[in-house]
Amino acid sequence: MLKNSKGVGLIIVLASILLMVAFASVGISFTLSNYYLVHHIVDGTRGFYLADAGVKRAIYKVKSGNFTSETWNFGGVDIAITINPDGSNYDIISVSTLGSLNTTKTIKATVDSTGKLLEWQPE
Numbered sequence: 781m782l783k784n785s786k787g788v789g790l791i792i793v794l795a796s797i798l799l800m801v802a803f804a805s806v807g808i809s810f811t812l813s814n815y816y817l818v819h820h821i822v823d824g825t826r827g828f829y830l831a832d833a834g835v836k837r838a839i840y841k842v843k844s845g846n847f848t849s850e851t852w853n854f855g856g857v858d859i860a861i862t863i864n865p866d867g868s869n870y871d872i873i874s875v876s877t878l879g880s881l882n883t884t885k886t887i888k889a890t891v892d893s894t895g896k897l898l899e900w901q902p903e
Contacts (some may be wrong), residue, residue, distance in 0.1 A: 800844075823879030826857075828902065831887040833875030834859040835900070842870050843895035869894055 807887040837852060838861050847870065848883045872889040890899040 807833035819879065820881055820883065823881060824885065827876045827878050827883050827885035828887075830854060830857050830859055830878070831874045831875040831885045832901075834861045834876065835872055835887050835889045837861060838863050838870075838872040838874065838889075839891055839895045839897065841871075842891055842893070866890070879881060 809900050818842075833854060834852060841847065841861075842863065847863050847865065849860075852859045852861055852881045858875055860873075860875045864871040864873075870893070872891065873886065874889075875884060875886045877884045886903040888899075888901045888903065889897060891897055
């Protein structure tokens with residue numbers, strides 16, 4: 781047995797605590813990065829479908845003879861809808877921005893004067 785082993789127990793305990801803190805910080809970092817990733821994916825999916833709803837609202841407006849652009853609030857999210865005449869067709873741009881990360885989704889579409897969808901392009 782060692783003659784001067786009084787501080788060895790303390791060093792082992794401190795090293796063990798340091799190791800546990802290191803593992804805990806890695807676990808917390810992993811959890812937080814997954815949390816932000818999931819929220820970004822969810823916001824992106826919601827933004828996509830909200831922008832698509834904006835296109836559908838613009839098509840309804842074109843069918844009704846109302847060609848004014850607007851900012852539409854749907855479910856607490858603002859959707860900027862732009863309707864631009866292009867000859868006998870109408871170009872529609874729908875942009876939704878939501879979430880703490882300000883996720884923005886844009887969909888461009890072209891419809892004819894009857895509201896028939898000619899082109900639909902997410903960005």
